Amino acid sequence: MAFDVLPGLGQPLRRLEDPRLLTGGGRFTTDVAAPGALHAVFVRSPHAHARILDVDASAARVLPGVVAVFTAAETASLGHNPAVTEIRDAAGARHIEPPRLPIPADRVRHVGEIVAMVVAETPHAARDGAEAVAVDYDPLPAVVRGDDALEPGAPLIHAQAPDNLCCLWQKGDAEAVDTAFAGAAQIARVSYRSPRILAGYLEIRAALAQWQDGRVTLTTPSQGVHLLHRVLCDHILHWPRDRLRVVTPDVGGGFGPKLPPYPEQALACFAAWELQRDVRWVQDRSEHHLADTHxxxxxxxxxxxxxxxxxxxxxxxxxxxxxxxxxxxxxxxxxxxxxxxxxxxxxxxxxxxxxxxxxxxxxxxxxxxxxxxxxxxxxxxxxxxxxxxxxxxxxxxxxxxxxxxxxxxxxxxxxxxxxxxxxxxxxxxxxxxxxxxxxxxxxxxxxxxxxxxxxxxxxxxxxxxxGGWGDETSMVEVQADGRITARTGTQSQGQGHATAYAQVLAAAFGVDAAQVEIIQGDSDRIPRGGGTGGSSSTIISGTTLSRAAAAAIEDGLPAAAEMLEAAAADVAWANGAYEIAGTDRRVTLAAVAERQGGLRGQADFEGTVxxxxxxxxxxxxxxxxxxxxxxxxxxxxxxxxxxxxxxxxxxxxxxxxxxxxxxxxxxxxxxxxxxxxxxxxxxxxxxxxxxxxxxxxxxxxxxxxxxxxxxxxxxxxxxxxxxxxxxxxxxxxxxxxxxxxxxxxxxxxxxxxxxxx
CATH class of the missing domain: 3.30.365.10 (Aldehyde oxidase/xanthine dehydrogenase, molybdopterin binding domain)
Known part of the structure; x- marks a missing residue:
């Protein structure tokens, strides 16, 4: 059936989520109750480059309240956190990617890299335990600028990357450019050293890994639970996917660095599984500056x-x-x-x-x-x-x-x-x-x-x-009471998804946007999704939700035809209701949903982001x-x-x-x-x-x-x-x-x- 979602869009609707967020109703990761949860603190390298000669956790392990200390020895089964995109040089060789383990066994390569994890009954006991872990380092020369790292004789970061070169990448027609420059009447030149920047999000990162009946639920701020779920299970923890559930509640800013999986999330899950206890970690601001991606x-x-x-x-x-x-x-x-x-x-x-x-x-x-x-x-x-x-x-x-x-x-x-x-x-x-x-x-x-x-x-x-990933499935359900629930795989970090998506669905169904609830951030409840990145959330979820709404309307067509005592071919969707073309006989969406016990529609993203x-x-x-x-x-x-x-x-x-x-x-x-x-x-x-x-x-x-x-x-x-x-x-x-x-x-x-x- 023909379906037009454009009418009704473009209205300056105030954010539907704001009354809840501004009156203390937000539910961020640190708001999730977990009585009896253990607390994790990470021991981080004070050196930018050093060999790890020994990690002695014996004194920490006997401190009051300390439950466990995990070092590289205990986490040796954990795997590499891979890049999910790649580049290749002119010869077609993929970029060099040395393994990145949650806790390195032999060498640290930047200030803030994790060398041990202390888990204790209280945050204070965990911090005391972290201070008691003795790490013997052999400091090595460091290099911090990319161009300096490529100079002859620079300290070698990884044996797999000679001369510290990850990849030599190029694009375009060098010969045509040379020809153009040779015949140019004017040439302008500039050079810049762009500084590093941080995300500086209001909500710093956190992780709560909860163990129950042979399964772990990880609650963590992210830009999409499915990437995190996939990488943790398939590459780092080596778990079957049904062993882990990933949940993201409200998120206080993402901007990019909440997209990648981090060692702390994997280690919290690992500790919860090993100890069969809930484990909570909350980042401090300096950890964000030292260890989150720049x-x-x-x-x-x-x-x-x-x-x-x-x-x-x-x-x-x-x-x-x-x-x-x-x-x-x-x-x-x-x-x-x-x-x-x-x-x-x-x-x-x-x-x-x-x-x-x-x-x-x-x-x-x-x-x-x-x-x-x-x-x-x-x-x-x-x-x-x-x-x-x-x-x-x-x-x-x-x-x-x-x-x-x-x-x-x-x-x-x-x-x-x-x-x-x-x-x-x-x-x-x-x-x-x-x-x-x-x-x-x-x-x-x-x-x-x-x-x-x-x-x-x-x-x-x-x-x-x-950009971003279009592997999205959106589902829409019109409840028997007329309320609309939608599930989608992108993840809001403050952009107003609950409002924008509600407006798309309100335009599709001809209802008030306040009737629409948007559900995100749960690997159990949403089959797949690429998360939010590349300024593509409304492109992906907006268009897919509109098609899922069309499917839900189609789902109600037989019941509407029965209620109107007409053939389905004579019933059309128009002006927010089912009606017999050319007559004033119509039946509302809510009435059809009540008659049928709810309407359901589902769609996969199609096209390009x-x-x-x-x-x-x-x-x-x-x-x-x-x-x-x-x-x-x-x-x-x-x-x-x-x-x-x-x-x-x-x-x-x-x-x-x-x-x-x-x-x-x-x-x-x-x-x-x-x-x-x-x-x-x-x-x-x-x-x-x-x-x-x-x-x-x-x-x-x-x-x-x-x-x-x-x-x-x-x-x-x-x-x-x-x-x-x-x-x-x-x-x-x-x-x-x-x-x-x-x-x-x-x-x-x-x-x-x-x-x-």
Missing amino acids: ARDLVAEASLALDAEGHFLAVRVEGVANFGAFVSTVNPTIPTSGMAKVLGGLYHIPSMHIALRCAFSNTAPVDAVRGAGKPEALLLLERLVDVAARDAGRDPVALRRLNLLPRDAYPYRTALGYRYDSGDPAALLDAVLELGDAAGFAARRQASAARGLRRGRGVACHLHGS ETWPAGIAWCEVEVDPETGQVVLDRFAAAIDAGTVVNPVLLAGQLQGGWAAGIGQALSEDACYDAEGQMLAATLMDYAMPRAAELPDFRHAVLPVPSPNNALGIKGVGELPTNGAPAAVANAVADALEGAHVELPMTPQRVWHALRQV
Whole structure:
């Protein structure tokens, strides 16, 4: 039967989950009651690189309250935590992936790596036990920067990876790029060392492993229970899948690092099974900084070739991506294809080539954080455009306009082979110039100068290629009382899934969204799901739930026909009810559900998760030349997110994403010293953006629906983070008359750059 889910979408509905969350009704992992649960504390390496000569737990094991101490000797049966994506070099060889065990037996490779687990009756007893574990280390030389790790004579991290090289990855036509550069009238060049950043989620990680009748239930914050369940059972614990259930309740932020399986989750399950007791672990903030996956950490040089009229001819990028001590879950494709996806920006660039050397170092593993490779690529590209404009005496906005893709160029295949589905960059540019009052910039600059301040403007064209896994099954049930329950395999970490999905189903069934309950996060209750990542949740679950709703409506058709005393062929679904075509005879969804004892529908995701949301940001800053302080005065953006399910949720995603990108640009730096000690192990030393430091955000929405899915949705969660760092960097450089400042652009770095102007 024909079924249209689009009417009713796009309404600014307030989040349905907020009353519960804001009145103390949230249920996060640490809220789950487990009377009598044991408490786990991990002994972590203070060294970035060292041989483990001995781990003596004898004193800890006899302390009051200590139940067990697990070391590499006791966990020798546990397996490797593998990456689930891969990259290959030009010869087709897969990236090198040394085993990552929950507790290493012979060597630690970054500060914070686990060497023992203490389980006790109370948290205090567990901490006392951890302090009593004596570890004899033989410290080794460490290397923390990726490019330093590839230098001859650098300390070797893994025997399996000669010269610390994980993979040499490249994409594009190097010969065509060389030819374009040889004939170029102008070449612009930039180089950047992108700092490491942390997720900084409000809810730090935790794990509760509960043993009952030969089965373990793991409750833990995650971005999808099924990946965690599969990797734990198949690769680390070596358990049959029916031995483990994974549950994720409410999650207080994910941003990427709650996607990978971690040693603590596996060890909590292992301990619960061995002791036949419940085991609880709760992370502290320093453990998040030391041991959760980091992001970015790229050093790269980029070049842009232009002809005499300013048309872009080619882009070349060469760099080193620091993978950290191990290959994390999806990291192989983050600084490689993640960058390559958006390297062409919103421009027509005939030739491109990117070559990256991926390196091991004595630092925490790197993986996806909001943006996942795209902010680094767009920073390079958008800085290149501004440098090219300044060098040639061109207006940076006019140079962009000259090279923007026209709407009729879509679908557009880039020189690196990616197919952009739809868009209208010129319309975005017009909108953001009006929204940011570009015409008034000169007057504002003059007013700033009168106060002794330097004002700069920055423009950044940006986009995102949504990703993730589409192995999703969604189920919808219309209860006999008319309530609707839906189960789906993506996982909300604050994005508002309970509202967005309810709106999709409300539009499908013609009911109020408050009648809809969304269930996520349970490997027993949901058959499969790829989880949430890559800005694709609404693409995956929204479209699949709409098809499951259609199946549920179809399920009620025979009963509706019977109630209407008509042939099923004469009954159609319209306006939220079953009706006989051409008459006023109709029966409601709730009545049919009551008659049949409930209606059920199920659907598997079909199609592609890929969409290409886009935006153009306008940023203005004021720089104090006496102190180097950067103040954001205004930030505006024009956004194409395809079909908008809920503009309130969209605004929230945009504002959070801009804040994250601004933090990367101005303050965040998860840096190490030369010996591998983390210099930002607490929030006293890691500067996240604060509300007082952010401007009022303004945005305009100019949707061009995606043809890649039935609802026309484009993933938006990472889009603003991709564009904000480049916009801010261009604005600061403009204020400094083109001077280069490394990220984060702290007052000290800006002050030093001013001395060079």
